[in-house]
């Protein structure tokens with residue numbers, strides 16, 4: 478089965494920017510649905526923005542993106558990358574959650590249209606996936 482990964486940044490709306498309950502709700506639904514759909518990935522939140530990577534089969538990713546685009550807890554979804562991948566970065570996680578590392582904070586502070594953003598995002602995901610694999 479071909480695997481794909483989508484990485485995006487979005488703006489959290491209202492309570493979803495800081496609230497614990499919306500966060501728990503999002504992680505809970507992600508965990509439940511992504512197990513069902515064999516999707517894996519990671520979600521981070523920093524200063525009112527979400528940074529998420531999801532990986533899996535094309536049809537499941539497209540279905541998820543359809544739900545994400547109508548979710549009013551965030552807006553302005555900016556796809557940083559969407560393409561085939563040789564393997565998953567977060568194989569053990571239906572939806573991992575992590576604090577934003579300094580490199581992500583720096584990336585979000587800059588312009589997302591900067592040509593270096595793709596490489597930055599990839600680096601961040603590889604580093605975080607290694608850190609997560611080390612503690613499990």
Ligand SMILES: Cc1cc2nc3c(=O)[nH]c(=O)nc-3n(C[C@H](O)[C@H](O)[C@H](O)COP(=O)(O)O)c2cc1C
Nearest residue numbers: 503506507510511527531541544545548550551572
């Ligand atoms: C930033 C963000 C990330 C989300 N990530 C996922 C996800 O990975 N998987 C998922 O099923 N839902 C995710 N959701 C929630 C979906 O938008 C949607 O509410 C949910 O899939 C509906 O699930 P339900 O039909 O089981 O209630 C996310 C929502 C937000 C705001």
